[in-house]
Amino acid sequence: MTETSDPNLDVKASAEPLLRATGLTRHFNVGGLMSRQILHAVDDYSFTIGEGEIVAIVGESGSGKSTIARLLARVYPLTAGEIVYRGRRVDKLRSRRSLAWYRREVALVFQDPFSAFHPVHKISHGVMRNLKLHRPELNAAERRKEAERVFEAVGLAPRMLNRYSYEMSGGERQRVGFAQALAVRPKLILADEPVSMLDVSIRAGVLNMMAGLRDREGVSLLYITHDLASARYIADRIIVMYAGHQVEEGPAEVVLNDPKHPYTNLLLSAAADPLQTEGEAPADTGEPPRVINPTEGCRFRDRCPLAIDKCSQVTPRLQQLGEVKVACHVAVGEATAAASGAMQ
Amino acid sequence: MAIQSATTAPATGMPPEPTGGSRFRGMLRTLLGNRKAAAGIVILLIVAFVAIFPGLIAHDSPSESSYLPNLTPSGSHLLGTTNLGQDVFAQLIYGTRPTLVLTLVVSVIATFISTVVGITAAYLGGIADRVLTVITDVFLVLPVLPLLILMASFLAPGTTSLILVLTVTSWAFQARQLRSQGLSIRNRDFLVSARVRGESAVYIIFREIVPTMTSLLAASFLGLAVFVVGFAASLQFLGLGNSGQEMWGTILYNAQQSAALESGNAWWELAPGLAVAFLGTGFALVNFAFDEIGNPALKPMKRRKRRVRASA
Amino acid sequence: MSEPLLDVSGLCIDYLVDRGAVRAVDNVSFSLDRGEFLGVVGESGCGKSTMLFGVAQLLPDSAEIAGGSVKFNGQELVGLDEHALRALRWRDFAVVMQSAMNALNPVKTIGAQFRDAMHAHGQRSADAIRQRSVEVLGLVGIDAAHLRSYPHQLSGGMRQRAMIAMALLFNPSLILMDEPTSALDVVAQRSLMTRMKELQQELGFAVVFVTHDMSAVSRFSDRMLVMYAGQVAEVAPTRTLFTEPKHPYSGGLMEAFPSVRGPRKALVGIPGSPPNLAEPMSGCRFSPRCPDVMDRCLVKAPELIQIGDVLARCLKYDQTDETD
Secondary structure, X not given: OOOOOOOOOOOOOOOOOOEEEEEEEEEEEEOOOOOOEEEEEEEEEEEEEOOOOEEEEEOOOOOOHHHHHHHHOOOOOOOEEEEEEOOEEOOOOOOHHHHHHHHHHEEEEOOOOOOOOOOOOEOOHHHHHHHHHHOOOOOHHHHHHHHHHHHHHOOOOHHHHHOXXXXXXXXXXXXXXXXXXXXXXXXXXXXXOOOOOOOHHHHHHHHHHHHHHHHHHOOEEEXXXXXXXXXXXXXXXXXXXEOOEEXXXXXXXXXXXXXXXXXXXXXXXXXXXXXXXXXXXXXXXOOOOOOEOOOOOOOOHHHOOOOOXXXXXXXXXXXXXXXXXXXXXXXXHHHHHHHHHHHO | OHHHXXXXXXXXXXXXXXXXXXXXXXXXXXXXXXXXXXXXXXXXXXXXXXXXXXXXXXXXXXXXXXXXXXXXXXXXXXXXXXXXXXXXXXXXXHHHHHHHHHHHHHHHHHHHXXXXXXXXXXXXXXXXXXXXXXXXXXXXXXXXXXXXXXXXXXXXXXXXXXXXXXXXXXXXXXXXXXXXXXXXXXXXXHHHHHHHHOOOHHHHHHHHHHHHHHHHHHHHHHHHHHHHHHHHHHHHHOOOOOOOOOXXXXXXXXXXXXXXXXXXXXXHHHXXXXXXXXXXXXXXXXXXXXXXXXXXXXXXXXXXXXXXXXXX | OOOOOEEEEEEEEEEEEOOEEEEEEEEEEEEEOOOOEEEEEOOOOOOHHHHHHHHOOOOOOOEEEEEEEEEEOOEEOXXXXXXXXXXXXXXXXXXXXXXXXXXXXXXXXXXXXXXXXHHHOOOOOHHHHHHHHHHHHHHHOOOHHHHHOOHHHOOHHHHHHHHHHHHHOOOOOEEEEEOOOOOOOHHHHHHHHHHHHHHHHHHOOEEEEEEOOHHHHHOOOOEEEEEEOOEEEEEEEHHHHHHOOOOHHHHHXXXXXXXXXXXXXXXXXXXXXXXXXXXXXXXXXXXXXXXOOOHHHHOOOOOOEEEOOEEEOOHHHOOOOOOO
16 A cells, blocks of 8 residues: 655545546637637536546547646646645645645656657656655665566566667557656556557557556556547546537446437447448538637537537536436436426 | 657667667767768867877977078978968967867857757746847847957957857857757657656756757757857957967968068968868868758768569 | 459568668558458558558658569559659549648648649649539538638548548549548548448449558458558458458457447457567567467468468468478
């Protein structure tokens, strides 16, 4: 069991989740000097991550999912909202000590194994630096042993510590990315599309390793991906994202077996079984919009086969429907109608 | 550029690059394999040798003024004598070391300043970037001649002033280049990774960014050296140097003052000029080679006959 | 049986590097009938894109065809001079690249680029050009107004469709496609592929579709060709490949896809990585990673063996006597 790195922190065991994000919002200024074009990458995003849990955020490119990872890793600041980690507000941390603390707790793994590593230094550079900066209690020999340990934890032989990044394959590099994260003994790893750039035959191994991290090391993961199938494979809960908004959230199996939001449905039908030659392809030819200066209303309405008037006027909010949460007027409307119908 | 090829080539079916230490050896091999580099290195080695062992080449002392003045080149005086009866050849040879040292010192300092300014501007961005860029631009557009005149009235002529003037007028150009390069890699994942790790800005600049730019820095340094060799000689020619100390430029100065071209030993004036050109060429050739190594697209295309085979 | 539209035989392609030549494509053979849809799949470094560009005679200067033949409509393409090739290109076979971003000229409108292509093949009549341009755009589901649009004004999916429209200008009998959907999102991918298949059935052209994503193409391909380390590992009708893969590599690939529906099963994948083609290899190239490896796999390099309507490069099906 990993000991808490800061004994002064009181973590109420099961009541409060590991991380609670509320109303996360991130806007970027795009366009020239004179224009007031604001890109809404993420709007009003709220979710929690528990201990020893893998939460997947699924969305297409442009949905803002990578932005979430970077916001949580504090790569850039929030436009609005708050992040509470183990009971502490972390989005506004300023002091060196607190920042260092947060960096020991939450680590980020990048998508592109070919640019995530320094081209000149050895592949173990990141691991060693992490150990040096965040595990000051270790001496040089202990650091070396720890580096070997994290390499083994991700399935790499310790002799690979001396390799250079260009000598290693994509899959191996990606494992090093996780080793780097593990070196600080985090409680949460933010994995931004970690297998998207890997060959299919290699993905399984890395995905299995990630599930193993949850099971054996007790680490929580936020798994960001565009691939529903791999999300289902390792995640406990799935959050579906569209154009910066959450549209559906719930336990993985429930969301996939009984999707409530039309977009989830669309994703499911597009990702179906390779051999199934029957079944209509969705008539949809649209793509997720770049959300610049958006208006009220559901952002999916232009592509939605079920859109009603209300969808253009009122932005739907996430509401609990049984085991899942959905942001869809139609889904919520049907459920309420069914409920009131049942009560008759 | 060198950085692009190192990070975008996945290590799958293609021959992998050699490991760590042998990478340096590999680079040396490539460098020597390139004709321009080989020629340039030969030139630089010759100059270095002359600088280190002047006594082996020239048997006269440069200040020995017991010879007949204004002699034209002959067997005993390869380049003739000055108007004071000194052996020009000896002066040239003994002048090599201070010239080379000056060139290297200025190039190192100026490259260092431009690295710090350029990369810091690129990395920090925002206001720091604007301030540093303005400073760079100011130094870039400083009119050199008026500056020289100003400095000449305040500074005593001598090597220190020379170093000062040369450094001040040459760092800015490279700073812009290095800033551009810094901007292009600033958002690369491995640098974001370093930021997320919590590394300090100084660490990132010197231990993460600079190591990716070694060939650019080397090329910068070499380009600067070419410039400095010529400019230093020009400044000395104009009298800013210490005419007592022999450097190629001061030899030129003295020769000019004594109107060597018109009435006397023309080689006294020509030789140092040629020497400057020689050294400059050496640096320039190695610089071209670095460009080609960094950007293989610049390599001269070997003409290859299109092999046409249609066998089954 | 009529002659195949495309007949590739023993194709070998070398990359020229400082130390010599690296054989990126080794002895690839396959044939394609009219109207057939062939999916070529494989992972990074297997040589599939190189093979496609070799077939199209579009190799960069650093690569060359070192042997073999490519017959299109009975005509040998390897060694054909540029003039003759140009006459064939686009009229008879077209190439759709991986990223339309790189293939479309950013400073010309779509209509202008169509016009350029038509001019290059002798079509000068402005009316005929316009009519055909509108027609092909309609085929891929793009509004005719977009003839006046620049590529950056279109979405990624639309750009890719515009590329396909351009490929259809002269009603070619063969379209070669190199990962045309990898830059697109899942939904856009599906709708593009569906449209491609419909067009193929309407217009009757054959397709060679190169991709790393088997599941993207399997719904639409008649046959699939799996490449590994520069060689053909298996060629089979799509359904057969999925239900009864013969080569252990194909088998491993099938097991590596997580599924959205159905029972959750453990994924295995194929640990290890493809061999370094620059180094000499003995025996079967897949042997270091093969779950069914036998002793002789390490010394004897298998040929492509026919098993029913499947070709597989695996010693499991090699009936010849083992001589030690």
